[in-house]
Amino acid sequence: MVSTITVSEEVRRKLMGMKLELGYRSVEELLKAMIADFEEKQLEKASESFRKKLKERNLTLEGIMRENEKIRREIYKEWFQK
Amino acid sequence: MVPKITVIVDTNIYFSALYDWHGNEAEILKAAGKGELILISPDTVQEELKRTLQRKLNYSTEEANSTIKLLPTIWIPRSEYRDFLLKAENLLEHKEDAPILASALKLKAGILTGNKKHFDKPEITKLTEILTSKEILQIIKKTR
Numbered sequence: 001m002v003s004t005i006t007v008s009e010e011v012r013r014k015l016m017g018m019k020l021e022l023g024y025r026s027v028e029e030l031l032k033a034m035i036a037d038f039e040e041k042q043l044e045k046a047s048e049s050f051r052k053k054l055k056e057r058n059l060t061l062e063g064i065m066r067e068n069e070k071i072r073r074e075i076y077k078e079w080f081q082k
Numbered sequence: 083m084v085p086k087i088t089v090i091v092d093t094n095i096y097f098s099a100l101y102d103w104h105g106n107e108a109e110i111l112k113a114a115g116k117g118e119l120i121l122i123s124p125d126t127v128q129e130e131l132k133r134t135l136q137r138k139l140n141y142s143t144e145e146a147n148s149t150i151k152l153l154p155t156i157w158i159p160r161s162e163y164r165d166f167l168l169k170a171e172n173l174l175e176h177k178e179d180a181p182i183l184a185s186a187l188k189l190k191a192g193i194l195t196g197n198k199k200h201f202d203k204p205e206i207t208k209l210t211e212i213l214t215s216k217e218i219l220q221i222i223k224k225t226r
Contacts, residue, residue, distance in 0.1 A: 039152065039154070043153070047099070047101070050100040050139070053139040057138070059138065059139070061101045067137075068094070068134045071130050072130050072179075074133075075133070075178075076180070079126065080167065
């Protein structure tokens, strides 16, 4: 399914310029790549936050994995062993 | 068109990716974000992430949900893999891993895990491939 968005002439010109300069076949492809970059940056921030919280609680990755194994057993019992 | 690599992802991969943004697991999430492979996890993995982040790292519900939402993953509900649960349970020593194996059997996909030994039995590996992050990255590089 496709839909249209309205942008100013200036934004259109900039998008077309970026498309050519970066070698994308369409503006759709360019926008998809921009969205992927944005989402990657958001995930990087989530990663920083995760490490910060681990450090604050003096926990290690291995410790979190061990706790997760316990939680996995708990969920399995709750969801599938009733 | 070459079909994209599709794997069922275990929880430990997400934690490793969040822990080391430059490690192999994070590279896999970045590649999935760019559409180079498809990551799928059962709803149990989503629930594990949520409970672990909230209970052990004091994430608020909103923080945990928004972190999980950022993961480039297709989450599949129990109804999708339920028919394969019994078979998966019979193959596994750790029954609680069954949703992951059941999802792989249902979708005929490999399993990406940091805990290969839980799945490393001939009866399982003849049905589905058990892969590490390093192995997935090698496959992606070949397809680039």
